[in-house]
Amino acid sequence: MRGLARVCGAACLGLYRLIVRARAKAFSLAISGAFDSFGRRTVIELPVRLHGERRIALGSDVFVGAGSWLQALGDGRLNVGDGTSIAGGCILSAASSVRLGRKVLVARNVYVSDHIHAYVDTERAVLEQGLTHLDAVDIGDGAWLGENVVVCPGVRIGRGAVIGANAVVREDVPDHALAVGIPAHVVSRFAPLPAAAGARN
Numbered sequence: 095m096r097g098l099a100r101v102c103g104a105a106c107l108g109l110y111r112l113i114v115r116a117r118a119k120a121f122s123l124a125i126s127g128a129f130d131s132f133g134r135r136t137v138i139e140l141p142v143r144l145h146g147e148r149r150i151a152l153g154s155d156v157f158v159g160a161g162s163w164l165q166a167l168g169d170g171r172l173n174v175g176d177g178t179s180i181a182g183g184c185i186l187s188a189a190s191s192v193r194l195g196r197k198v199l200v201a202r203n204v205y206v207s208d209h210i211h212a213y214v215d216t217e218r219a220v221l222e223q224g225l226t227h228l229d230a231v232d233i234g235d236g237a238w239l240g241e242n243v244v245v246c247p248g249v250r251i252g253r254g255a256v257i258g259a260n261a262v263v264r265e266d267v268p269d270h271a272l273a274v275g276i277p278a279h280v281v282s283r284f285a286p287l288p289a290a291a292g293a294r295n
């Protein structure tokens with residue numbers, strides 16, 4: 095009896111995974127032409143919120159997990175490099191320029207924005223005050239942003255840098271550094287392995 099339940103469970107899960115993958119793939123293929131560019135094997139899972147797709151460029155082998163929101167406002171541009179993986183529930187919002195490099199790992203519920211809402215006008219609701227502090231954000235190749243990370247306008251995160259869960263990044267983080275906390279600060283740096291360093295020369 096236990097064996098049969100296991101086989102049925104595995105079969106149902108297999109079917110579920112197949113349906114989820116097929117649906118995401120079909121949706122991605124159907125919408126790909128609307129983007130500035132949309133690389134091969136790139137997949138966006140449903141549900142997703144999209145705005146300004148004409149100014150959104152996604153490389154190849156990009157994964158955008160369910161519940162994410164990608165937007166390019168006004169003349170803003172959003173670029174996501176090849177092989178970057180965005181777990182889901184993430185917001186990438188560009189009113190100027192947001193660039194994620196290649197093979198960036200983005201955990202769930204990460205928020206990256208190159209602007210904030212203006213808020214100092216006491217006569218108007220924040221949502222009526224427009225945007226301010228527009229300043230490009232750049233996240234280097236191979237970086238890793240942990241769960242719930244917030245990246246603020248004007249920040250550059252270096253190649254291979256790691257941002258600990260729940261950090262709010264307000265200043266640049268150098269290549270191959272670990273930054274944590276609110277506001278995020280660098281707690282360690284790690285040099286490339288000798289073999290990798292040699293390969294680059």
Ligand SMILES: CC(C)(COP(=O)(O)OP(=O)(O)OC[C@H]1O[C@@H](n2cnc3c(N)ncnc32)[C@H](O)[C@@H]1OP(=O)(O)O)[C@@H](O)C(=O)NCCC(=O)NCCS
Pocket residue numbers: 199200201202239240241256257258259260261272274275281
């Ligand atoms: C970033 C992370 C991977 C670092 O792990 P690690 O290499 O083991 O780092 P350490 O534990 O040596 O931490 C170094 C210091 O930073 C602190 N630190 C690490 N992560 C932190 C965090 N998220 N917030 C605040 N401080 C943190 C540690 O307490 C330690 O401080 P100390 O030297 O004063 O004791 C880990 O802490 C983390 O945030 N994990 C969550 C990753 C995640 O979101 N994964 C989702 C799947 S993609």
